[in-house]
Amino acid sequence: MAELTSSQPLDLLAQETRMGAVTLRVANLDAMTAYYRDAVTLTLISRDGDRSILGRGSTSIVILEHAPELKHAAPHEAGLFHTAVLFDTEADLATAVHSVAQHSPRTFTGSADHLVSKAFYFTDPEGNGVELYWDRARTEWSWTHGEVDMATLRLDRRKFLAESLSEDAIAVAPSRPAKVGHVHLSVGDIPQAREFYVQQLGFETTKVMGDQALFVSAGKYHHHMAMNTWTSAGAGRRGPSLGLGLVRIELPTPDDIGALSDRLRHYGVKARDNGQIVEFDDPWLNVIQVEPKD
Numbered sequence: 001m002a003e004l005t006s007s008q009p010l011d012l013l014a015q016e017t018r019m020g021a022v023t024l025r026v027a028n029l030d031a032m033t034a035y036y037r038d039a040v041t042l043t044l045i046s047r048d049g050d051r052s053i054l055g056r057g058s059t060s061i062v063i064l065e066h067a068p069e070l071k072h073a074a075p076h077e078a079g080l081f082h083t084a085v086l087f088d089t090e091a092d093l094a095t096a097v098h099s100v101a102q103h104s105p106r107t108f109t110g111s112a113d114h115l116v117s118k119a120f121y122f123t124d125p126e127g128n129g130v131e132l133y134w135d136r137a138r139t140e141w142s143w144t145h146g147e148v149d150m151a152t153l154r155l156d157r158r159k160f161l162a163e164s165l166s167e168d169a170i171a172v173a174p175s176r177p178a179k180v181g182h183v184h185l186s187v188g189d190i191p192q193a194r195e196f197y198v199q200q201l202g203f204e205t206t207k208v209m210g211d212q213a214l215f216v217s218a219g220k221y222h223h224h225m226a227m228n229t230w231t232s233a234g235a236g237r238r239g240p241s242l243g244l245g246l247v248r249i250e251l252p253t254p255d256d257i258g259a260l261s262d263r264l265r266h267y268g269v270k271a272r273d274n275g276q277i278v279e280f281d282d283p284w285l286n287v288i289q290v291e292p293k294d
Contacts, residue, residue, distance in 0.1 A: 011263065013202040013249075014256045015219030019180040020248030020291065021053070021060035022083045025067040026126055027242055032064050035125050039103035040085070040132070041096045041173050056178040058294070061085055065245055072127065073241040078187050078232050078284035080244035082121065082129030086181025093118065093134040094164035095173045097157065100132075111160070113153040116141050116222040120157065128243060133181060141222065148206045148215075148222045183247050184226040185286055188235035190214050192283050193227040200267040201288075202260065224249075238285040246279070246287035254292055 026032040033052040036042045042054040042061055050066035062083065073079055087093040097120045100107060107122045107130075119133035142149040187193045190211050197203050203216035206223050212230060215223035225247075229235075251257050254276070261278050264271050271280040279289045 011202060012204060013218040013260070014252050016252040016293075017218035017224065017256075018250050018293070019183055019224055020250045020289075021055065021063050022080070022180060022183060022247060023063040023065060023245030024080075024083075024126075024128055025070055025242050025245045026064050027066075027068050027070070027072075028126070029064055029066040031125050035104060035107075036062050036064070039100045039107070040122075040130065041099045042085075042178070043174055056174075056176065059177065059179050061178065061180055063245070067242060070240055070242045073238070073243055076232055076235060077241075078235040078238050078286065079185070079241070080128055081184040081186045081226070081228060081230075082131045083180060084119075084131035084133055084182045084184065085178055087132065087134050087178050088176065089169075090118070090134050090160075090164040091166055091169035092173065092176045092178065093120070093132060094161050094166075095169045095176075096132050096178075098161055098165050098170070099173075101157075101161075108157075111155040111157050113155040114150045115153070116148060116150055118155055118160070120155075126242060129184070131184070135181070135222075138220075146205075147208070150207055150215075150222065180248075182221075182224050182226065184228070185244075185247075185282075185284075186232040186235070187227040187229060187282075187284055187286075188232055189283075190227065190229060196282055197225060197227065200264065200269060202263060235284060237283070244286060246289050249288060249290045250293045251290060252293055257290055257292060260290060 036054045037044050045053045045055050052064040053060050055061040109121045111120045117133045117135045119131050122130040193214050197216050206217050207215035213228040215226045217224045269280055271278050277291045
């Protein structure tokens with residue numbers, strides 16, 4: 001088994017684990033590129049034929065792949081619940097929320113204060129969920145019996161924008177950092193999700209909501225990934241469809257990836273390993289790709 005350079009237990013992902021860019025398969029590449037660029041305020045990093053990469057600076061956040069031959073998944077199937085884009089400051093978040101309100105107001109679906117964060121929710125033009133959020137400092141988070149305290153409290157969008165939006169923030173928005181903070185999936189069964197993402201993959205559980213939702217992370221973040229059955233209870237394996245292409249997880253070192261590869265092999269998870277990147281499917285055929293940090 002590969003040796004880890006950190007003190008992280010072998011059955012857990014490294015504390016420095018983070019999420020990478022989410023790939024979406026899309027029917028209308030131009031419209032979707034425009035939404036994430038003009039409304040969400042991401043920068044178009046590259047456009048190569050049937051593929052657009054958007055993010056901030058050198059950090060990729062969303063990769064759009066043109067797949068017009070595919071159809072939308074049927075309701076209640078497993079797949080993406082939302083991609084969550086994390087901003088450094090409330091002003092950065094306010095700028096993005098204001099931009100979506102100006103360019104695509106009908107895509108707004110709600111907002112909430114989750115105690116650990118402030119979040120605004122949207123649905124992109126092809127039905128993929130998007131969360132834009134800002135984290136409170138970790139010193140302000142509370143934990144009870146090993147679970148992070150999160151809630152869904154009212155967050156008034158107009159009041160938030162009035163308090164946080166500024167002309168200066170709007171002017172510098174394209175140069176400000178942002179990244180994928182977490183990815184939330186729709187799955188068919190929470191115990192099965194816990195077995196895969198916690199026992200086998202190596203995340204730690206940070207919050208459980210009965211048989212409806214599971215939140216997991218590395219390094220005591222509130223959550224890097226979440227899974228719920230709110231609209232997908234009992235869903236089986238996905239077929240080819242528009243929407244989620246793959247979820248990326250970034251580990252600190254090649255040794256961390258080697259340890260994960262060994263662990264997956266131990267649990268009988270079939271992985272595609274080219275020596276640098278390990279790719280595998282979760283129980284619902286959501287594709288997970290693990291790669292070293294840049």
